[in-house]
Amino acid sequence: PPGLHIVATPIGNLGDITLRALKTLAGADMVAAEDTRHTGRLLQHFGIDAHLVRYDEHGAAAQRPRLLADLAEGRSVALVSDAGTPLISDPGYRLVREARDAGIAVHAVPGPAAPMAAASVAGLPTDSLLFVGFLPPRHAARVERIRELMAVPATLVFFEAPHRLAETLADLAGTLGPREAAVARELTKRFETVDRAPLGELAERYAGTETKGEIVLLVGPPAERGEIDEAEVDALLAAALDKLPAS
Numbered sequence: 001p002p003g004l005h006i007v008a009t010p011i012g013n014l015g016d017i018t019l020r021a022l023k024t025l026a027g028a029d030m031v032a033a034e035d036t037r038h039t040g041r042l043l044q045h046f047g048i049d050a051h052l053v054r055y056d057e058h059g060a061a062a063q064r065p066r067l068l069a070d071l072a073e074g075r076s077v078a079l080v081s082d083a084g085t086p087l088i089s090d091p092g093y094r095l096v097r098e099a100r101d102a103g104i105a106v107h108a109v110p111g112p113a114a115p116m117a118a119a120s121v122a123g124l125p126t127d128s129l130l131f132v133g134f135l136p137p138r139h140a141a142r143v144e145r146i147r148e149l150m151a152v153p154a155t156l157v158f159f160e161a162p163h164r165l166a167e168t169l170a171d172l173a174g175t176l177g178p179r180e181a182a183v184a185r186e187l188t189k190r191f192e193t194v195d196r197a198p199l200g201e202l203a204e205r206y207a208g209t210e211t212k213g214e215i216v217l218l219v220g221p222p223a224e225r226g227e228i229d230e231a232e233v234d235a236l237l238a239a240a241l242d243k244l245p246a247s
């Protein structure tokens, strides 16, 4: 059907492509992709012969008018990113917005997304999630952003590059104090791992190590007001006992 279709693709395991994604990609007049070579390989794997056009972060402003014109003429465009759901820390936001403003139909073809996959297996509370995306790469800006998030009563979900994981864990532990967190690596792939522990412990574990692969980092919500940590109670009791005069 005409309109703009936002199509999710696998985040590692090709078996995660959906039937609707395949149908939509095969039926679209054109497939707009972040990286046409990367998406070309995906389409080839599934035997889909599509007209690929580029829609990436750098060229988006220049590429958008052409796509919107094609859409306005009644053609169907499927937007994909390199992996997962477009627009989730990936290009597409302005295209969707302007397509909607122009009265063009925009349809979701949902599927894999690393933040949701990570939240579903981390073992942290999921009743309220805040997807933060990437933190600023530099220490000062990163700490400032973490401070802004400090009081948010939700599990925080971040993307992080492997070479920055140790620094980010240190900043999170230093700023947020004792909270549970999880590092979800290489989800749906051969070396998938999920590592859940208190932030401080994770920071120590990853300090000075070189991590590889794709990572989603999750930090559990702050302790509720009035909720007391058992270890904290033990420490307070021990300190109080120390002060009691020996009888």
Ligand code: SAM
Binding pocket: 011, 012, 081, 083, 084, 085, 086, 087, 088, 089, 090, 112, 113, 114, 115, 158, 159, 160, 161, 184, 185, 186, 187, 188, 189, 214, 215, 216
């Ligand atoms: N739009 C994508 C999605 O819906 O998952 C996310 C795009 S963002 C540019 C890429 C980041 O997602 C990676 O740097 C990594 O943090 C995370 N990511 C992607 N695939 C992953 C996987 N298989 N396991 C863990 N994290 C992944």
